[in-house]
Amino acid sequence: MIRLERLNKYYQQGDEKIHVLKDISLEINQGEFVAIMGPSGSGKSTLINIIGFLDNQFEGEYLFKRNSVIGKSSKDYAKLRNQNVGFVFQNFKLIANLTVAENVGLPLLYAGYRRKDIGERVNNVLQSVHLKGIAKKLPSQLSGGQQQRVAIARALISKPSFLLADEPTGALDRHTSQEILKLFLDLNQKLRSTIIMVTHDYQVASQSQRMIQIMDGRIESDRSVSK
Numbered sequence: 001m002i003r004l005e006r007l008n009k010y011y012q013q014g015d016e017k018i019h020v021l022k023d024i025s026l027e028i029n030q031g032e033f034v035a036i037m038g039p040s041g042s043g044k045s046t047l048i049n050i051i052g053f054l055d056n057q058f059e060g061e062y063l064f065k066r067n068s069v070i071g072k073s074s075k076d077y078a079k080l081r082n083q084n085v086g087f088v089f090q091n092f093k094l095i096a097n098l099t100v101a102e103n104v105g106l107p108l109l110y111a112g113y114r115r116k117d118i119g120e121r122v123n124n125v126l127q128s129v130h131l132k133g134i135a136k137k138l139p140s141q142l143s144g145g146q147q148q149r150v151a152i153a154r155a156l157i158s159k160p161s162f163l164l165a166d167e168p169t170g171a172l173d174r175h176t177s178q179e180i181l182k183l184f185l186d187l188n189q190k191l192r193s194t195i196i197m198v199t200h201d202y203q204v205a206s207q208s209q210r211m212i213q214i215m216d217g218r219i220e221s222d223r224s225v226s227k
């Protein structure tokens with residue numbers, strides 16, 4: 001589904017050109033659960049911003065579902081992103097004065113769906129993240145783990161081609177992190193969701209199917225996790 005070929009990324013800082021991603025070639029298939037690891041500053045965020053169609057300034061090839069995304073306009077990029085990527089963040093990024101149901105339904109509201117259809121989809125997706133009976137609550141009334149589940153429901157509601165999770169357990173204690181991991185495994189196994197997750201936590205990464213280690217902008221290792 002995702003294929004990067006000899007991808008290079010530079011940032012210009014004053015007169016200096018910083019080479020941040022170096023000859024990255026990578027293929028991620030539908031249904032995979034991949035963890036991306038690496039030290040701070042190694043280029044993980046830069047890489048997932050490119051994979052998630054947030055950044056189109058790079059050299060090399062990016063084929064998505066066999067089509068090149070090179071040369072697409074910002075508008076086409078926004079469309080690719082909205083139709084294909086479900087984002088999950090470390091700090092949840094829920095809207096404080098909207099209820100759980102409103103937060104989860106927001107992407108569909110923006111996409112022009114009717115309220116009645118949104119309500120049904122919201123109920124279904126809340127069920128798939130094992131959250132029932134909290135639709136009318138505000139984010140501040142929920143635990144961190146529940147808030148992350150709501151954020152995952154919001155990411156899933158548009159039926160994206162893949163989930164992109166940036167340190168999804170970074171703000172959670174070990175027990176709650178494990179619950180979120182279990183949810184990802186469940187979504188991956190039952191719904192065949194494709195999940196790409198950045199994490200610093202080896203214990204979290206080792207529960208995925210595949211670990212990619214980035215070091216100084218290069219893929220240092222890419223291996224299946226033996227279970």
Ligand SMILES: Nc1ncnc2c1ncn2[C@@H]1O[C@H](COP(=O)(O)OP(=O)(O)OP(=O)(O)O)[C@@H](O)[C@H]1O
Binds near residue numbers: 018040041045047
């Ligand atoms: N907008 C920018 N302009 C210039 N340099 C940048 C920019 N964004 C990132 N960098 C540099 O690119 C390198 C890679 O950064 P990146 O954020 O991708 O690393 P990371 O592995 O995600 O780190 P962390 O784990 O701390 O989030 C770093 O050296 C960083 O300073």
